[in-house]
Amino acid sequence: MNSMKFGLVLMCALSANAYGQGAEIQGGMGAAANEVPKTIAVTQTQLSAAARDAQNWLHTNGSYDQTRYFPGAQINAQNVAGLKAVFAFQTEVMESMETAPIVVDGVMYLTTSYNHVYAVDAVTGKQFWHYKHKMGPVTTFCCGPNNRGVAISGGKLFMGTLDAKLVALDARTGKLLWETEIADPEKGYSETMAPTVIENKVLIGTNGGEYGICGFVKAFDTDSGKLLWTFNTIPEKGNEGVWAVNDATGRNLHRDIAAEKAALEKDSSFYQTLGGGVWMNPAIDARTRTVFFVVGNPSPDLYGAERPGDNLYTDSMVAVDLDSGAYKWHFQYIAHDVWDLDAVSPPILLDVKDKSGRMVPAVMHGGKTGHIYVHRRDNGELIRFSEAMIPQENMWVLPTPDGARMLPGANGGVEWSPMAFNPNTRLAYALNLHQPMTYHVEAATYPGGKLWLGGAFKTIPSEKQWGRVAAVNVDTGKVAWKYDTEQPLIGGALTTAGNLVFFGEGNGLFKALDARNGKLLWHFQCGAGANAMPVSYSVRGKQYVAMGCGGNTQLDFKRGNSLFVFAL
Amino acid sequence: MMGVLALVLAARVQAQDVEAGGKKAEVCAACHGANGNSQTPTFPVLAGQTARYLSLQLRDFKEGRRKDPNMDPIVANLSRQDIYDLAAFFAAQKPIPTAFKQDDSKAAAGKAKADETLCTMCHLGGFAGQNEIPRVAGQHYEYIVKQLNDFKAKRRTNDAGNMTSVARTLSEQDIENLAQYIAGLQ
Numbered sequence: 001m002n003s004m005k006f007g008l009v010l011m012c013a014l015s016a017n018a019y020g021q022g023a024e025i026q027g028g029m030g031a032a033a034n035e036v037p038k039t040i041a042v043t044q045t046q047l048s049a050a051a052r053d054a055q056n057w058l059h060t061n062g063s064y065d066q067t068r069y070f071p072g073a074q075i076n077a078q079n080v081a082g083l084k085a086v087f088a089f090q091t092e093v094m095e096s097m098e099t100a101p102i103v104v105d106g107v108m109y110l111t112t113s114y115n116h117v118y119a120v121d122a123v124t125g126k127q128f129w130h131y132k133h134k135m136g137p138v139t140t141f142c143c144g145p146n147n148r149g150v151a152i153s154g155g156k157l158f159m160g161t162l163d164a165k166l167v168a169l170d171a172r173t174g175k176l177l178w179e180t181e182i183a184d185p186e187k188g189y190s191e192t193m194a195p196t197v198i199e200n201k202v203l204i205g206t207n208g209g210e211y212g213i214c215g216f217v218k219a220f221d222t223d224s225g226k227l228l229w230t231f232n233t234i235p236e237k238g239n240e241g242v243w244a245v246n247d248a249t250g251r252n253l254h255r256d257i258a259a260e261k262a263a264l265e266k267d268s269s270f271y272q273t274l275g276g277g278v279w280m281n282p283a284i285d286a287r288t289r290t291v292f293f294v295v296g297n298p299s300p301d302l303y304g305a306e307r308p309g310d311n312l313y314t315d316s317m318v319a320v321d322l323d324s325g326a327y328k329w330h331f332q333y334i335a336h337d338v339w340d341l342d343a344v345s346p347p348i349l350l351d352v353k354d355k356s357g358r359m360v361p362a363v364m365h366g367g368k369t370g371h372i373y374v375h376r377r378d379n380g381e382l383i384r385f386s387e388a389m390i391p392q393e394n395m396w397v398l399p400t401p402d403g404a405r406m407l408p409g410a411n412g413g414v415e416w417s418p419m420a421f422n423p424n425t426r427l428a429y430a431l432n433l434h435q436p437m438t439y440h441v442e443a444a445t446y447p448g449g450k451l452w453l454g455g456a457f458k459t460i461p462s463e464k465q466w467g468r469v470a471a472v473n474v475d476t477g478k479v480a481w482k483y484d485t486e487q488p489l490i491g492g493a494l495t496t497a498g499n500l501v502f503f504g505e506g507n508g509l510f511k512a513l514d515a516r517n518g519k520l521l522w523h524f525q526c527g528a529g530a531n532a533m534p535v536s537y538s539v540r541g542k543q544y545v546a547m548g549c550g551g552n553t554q555l556d557f558k559r560g561n562s563l564f565v566f567a568l
Numbered sequence: 569m570m571g572v573l574a575l576v577l578a579a580r581v582q583a584q585d586v587e588a589g590g591k592k593a594e595v596c597a598a599c600h601g602a603n604g605n606s607q608t609p610t611f612p613v614l615a616g617q618t619a620r621y622l623s624l625q626l627r628d629f630k631e632g633r634r635k636d637p638n639m640d641p642i643v644a645n646l647s648r649q650d651i652y653d654l655a656a657f658f659a660a661q662k663p664i665p666t667a668f669k670q671d672d673s674k675a676a677a678g679k680a681k682a683d684e685t686l687c688t689m690c691h692l693g694g695f696a697g698q699n700e701i702p703r704v705a706g707q708h709y710e711y712i713v714k715q716l717n718d719f720k721a722k723r724r725t726n727d728a729g730n731m732t733s734v735a736r737t738l739s740e741q742d743i744e745n746l747a748q749y750i751a752g753l754q
Binding site: 095137138139143144145300303402403440443444447450451452453454456457458460461553556 | 619620624685686689693701726727730733734736
């Protein structure tokens with residue numbers, strides 16, 4: 001609540017950066033050599049048609065539908081065994097890597113922890129330029145200094161920063177074009193997600209559900225950085241919802257609703273610190289002008305007594321109007337969450353069979369609960385939820401001071417890891433964790449910008465942890481096949497027209513499975529955790545696959561600094 | 569023009585932070601050592617600590633959320649600018665390894681406990697610290713033990729429930745092992 005603290009410093013830093021003085025650009029042999037040697041101009045037509053584009057990778061998750069399905073089939077189930085590394089690009093940042101590179105016309109843009117951006121030749125690995133964001137004096141963020149990538153439109157790149165700013169860069173030179181503050185980092189706002197761009201709008205959410213923020217999705221103007229609209233993920237009125245007794249799958253949440261109602265009578269001001277971060281890109285249906293995103297956990301994570309009610313729109317999927325940010329619908333998975341089993345993995349637009357067998361437009365989300373939830377796209381109604389992809393036990397036992405065991409653990413299920421959907425197999429591919437934990441609660445009032453969990457979660461040393469790629473039939477909710485891994489999985493999945501699924505593991509193995517049956521077809525040891533988001537693209541008729549391998553803070557997988565590119 | 573002027577101003581404000589902090593920190597050296605490299609195991613090493621953690625702790629001491637008989641009188645008259653300057657100064661100092669001699673088997677047990685407790689999810693890999701989450705790597709053994717015991721007994725409660733919850737289920741042996749491991753991360 002104390003935004004004046006760094007007022008002077010921030011003001012100075014902002015006005016300086018507006019003139020491009022505050023950031024560093026580095027390269028090889030003088031200014032001219034650092035430029036991308038071609039004009040970069042991505043049109044809205046290209047961005048809208050990205051799902052059918054077998055040349056470029058223009059969105060974090062491939063397209064506005066976010067299927068992470070690449071339509072190229074040069075690399076396929078028959079020949080993937082011959083896939084070889086073409087180059088490794090080394091960044092100067094040895095820390096958690098979660099980026100999804102953007103590739104346009106043979107030029108790759110990748111990011112690292114602490115908001116570095118590199119422009120690289122996507123065929124040779126030659127570096128064009130390197131931008132380092134000049135970080136403000138205050139940063140506050142959970143789960144590592146990550147960044148998940150840039151968005152591109154026209155000749156501009158857009159990136160959110162750990163100090164809660166949005167920057168626009170010249171894609172050709174890496175020069176800063178404008179910078180705007182999204183929110184106050186002193187209060188726990190920060191950015192690790194890649195923005196999504198459509199028409200004149202840059203859409204971005206915020207981290208901070210572990211710090212008592214008041215969450216949002218905002219739209220900024222691509223040319224000026226001016227704020228166009230804000231959707232608050234925590235409504236001031238009505239956040240108590242319907243006093244839901246059960247979760248989305250019908251299991252009792254063990255709430256003391258009478259006590260919650262009494263607490264709400266006394267004080268309803270907690271909405272200002274109720275959390276509700278948005279960690280991953282929204283999906284966009286341009287035909288109906290609708291934006292779909294999922295909202296994260298309430299603050300504090302584990303202690304619910306001081307935030308009575310359903311805590312809308314935390315742990316929910318939300319649909320808003322693209323042009324105004326106005327509310328359309330929401331669907332809450334867990335009301336009054338005290339386990340941090342929130343909604344993080346980005347929504348995917350697809351058509352599915354409804355209960356009567358008719359194909360209808362849908363939107364789905366892979367939950368930390370271990371279920372995939374499939375909704376009607378027009379009103380959010382739940383068509384089905386998948387069978388549990390990982391073990392569930394003792395749901396929903398309430399956290400205690402000494403710890404209560406429940407599965408899944410607080411990292412999921414499916415964490416921020418984007419799923420992939422292959423229209424040929426009708427399967428969604430979800431990267432799951434199995435990390436048994438005890439949930440501990442501790443009363444704690446709002447600490448003013450410090451980490452605010454209201455307890456802790458701890459792993460159980462006697463219980464083995466592992467990961468699982470689950471392939472789920474979207475029309476039935478049944479698990480078609482599963483592929484288990486020795487460590488919990490975090491990172492993105494990619495599927496291709498070549499009947500492949502690519503994903504990485506914390507032990508450094510980057511793998512390709514047969515999309516139809518989960519058979520392991522190829523693997524490569526990257527030497528550090530393969531926990532970023534794989535992408536595919538083609539240049540001059542040759543298909544490539546790229547994967548960042550810098551490890552992961554959240555699961556403490558071995559750190560590295562490299563991105564690997566593969567081809568036949 | 570405004571941009572250039574503002575840049576100069578910003579640079580000056582930042583430079584003054586560390587320099588001004590250095591002067592203000594002279595009084596700290598009696599306990600915390602030269603440049604925050606404490607030689608006394610009961611007083612924490614401040615060199616290389618994150619600026620955000622230091623400023624929040626000084627604020628908490630000043631406003632009574634954290635209590636210590638030595639620190640309370642020291643912070644009473646610190647202004648907000650003093651706090652920022654001091655934090656910037658100590659954050660900019662290089663930590664010198666302490667004389668701590670690790671017990672390898674206890675440290676190994678401590679590492680296993682740290683993994684189980686997910687310490688590095690907040691404290692970052694190698695306990696290097698980030699933002700308001702302190703660097704604990706290479707901190708004095710005695711100081712780490714005292715803090716964990718204080719959290720466990722709720723003598724220290726300015727942690728928003730995170731560390732008190734973590735420490736609640738730690739045994740005396742766990743605390744000893746964790747401190748052996750972390751103090752040895754020089």
